Amino acid sequence: MSDLPLHRHYLHYSELPLSQRVLYTAALLVLGTGYLFALLNVYFTYAGKAGGNPLLLTTEDLIVAYSGSGKGSRLESALRGPMAGMLPADERGVVMAWAAEGSKRPEYDKSVAPILEKRCMTCHDGSNPHLPNLGGFDNLKKVTEKDTGAAIATLVRVSHIHLFGITFIFFLVGLMFSHAYVRPVWLKCSVVALPFAAIMVDVASWYMIKVFHPFVYLEILAGGILAACFAFMFLVSLYQMWFSSTPTVVQDRDRIVL
Numbered sequence: 001m002s003d004l005p006l007h008r009h010y011l012h013y014s015e016l017p018l019s020q021r022v023l024y025t026a027a028l029l030v031l032g033t034g035y036l037f038a039l040l041n042v043y044f045t046y047a048g049k050a051g052g053n054p055l056l057l058t059t060e061d062l063i064v065a066y067s068g069s070g071k072g073s074r075l076e077s078a079l080r081g082p083m084a085g086m087l088p089a090d091e092r093g094v095v096m097a098w099a100a101e102g103s104k105r106p107e108y109d110k111s112v113a114p115i116l117e118k119r120c121m122t123c124h125d126g127s128n129p130h131l132p133n134l135g136g137f138d139n140l141k142k143v144t145e146k147d148t149g150a151a152i153a154t155l156v157r158v159s160h161i162h163l164f165g166i167t168f169i170f171f172l173v174g175l176m177f178s179h180a181y182v183r184p185v186w187l188k189c190s191v192v193a194l195p196f197a198a199i200m201v202d203v204a205s206w207y208m209i210k211v212f213h214p215f216v217y218l219e220i221l222a223g224g225i226l227a228a229c230f231a232f233m234f235l236v237s238l239y240q241m242w243f244s245s246t247p248t249v250v251q252d253r254d255r256i257v258l
């Protein structure tokens, strides 16, 4: 397969008009810059999200971004931290248990509302705009919501943008790369096709991480394949367009035709 004859419609870069090579080069350089910014964006969005080193991007950061910290709500962190001294331990236990068990309405009315009324309303009655208003069930709901990571609606929005955008990018890059002379042919075809599989796996893994955290490794693998294929096509295309000599098979074909 490695000495598969050239397809009669195959054109090497050296057979393309200069204007087309200039167009390819300009597009590749801007797309390459875009790719670097995409990687920086991943870094700035997720690094330190899990509360670890803010300068480091870890798998834990990605898991928290997609599936939430699992550490409960703002109310629970406040009662564990700065607000712990605002009420006696037994009352604190009642509120914590209620929050941990899903912040249900009947228990709120029965046991939680009276405690908050007595212990918290002096400061959290809504008169201070810098403090969360804890008066009434609906207000309290805002600080009892669990951190469950990216909302499904957000993921759906980002999914369609990613699927359209990345397909577009890899279609263009693959089309430009199709003029490269690469053997064996299966390798060339794999590099062209893999990114499309990888983007599907990448997007699917965002949803699956919510259910089962180790899918984060599948996401990283998909991202790695995407980046590796991009880098390969980018470098081989630019190299063969401007720096390498015309492959002998391509030269030989010209000789036969003439």
Ligand code: HEC
Pocket: 074, 075, 078, 079, 082, 083, 086, 087, 116, 119, 120, 121, 122, 123, 124, 131, 132, 134, 143
């Ligand atoms: C003496 C005034 C005072 C009382 C009483 C008080 N708080 Fe606070 N609370 C504050 C202040 C000030 C802040 C903001 C500063 C901070 O977060 O430490 C705050 C912040 C909060 C926050 C937000 C934390 C965040 O994530 O930003 C919550 C939730 C909270 N309090 C719950 C309560 C509860 C529940 C009670 C009653 C058991 C209570 N507080 C009683 C003064 C009070």
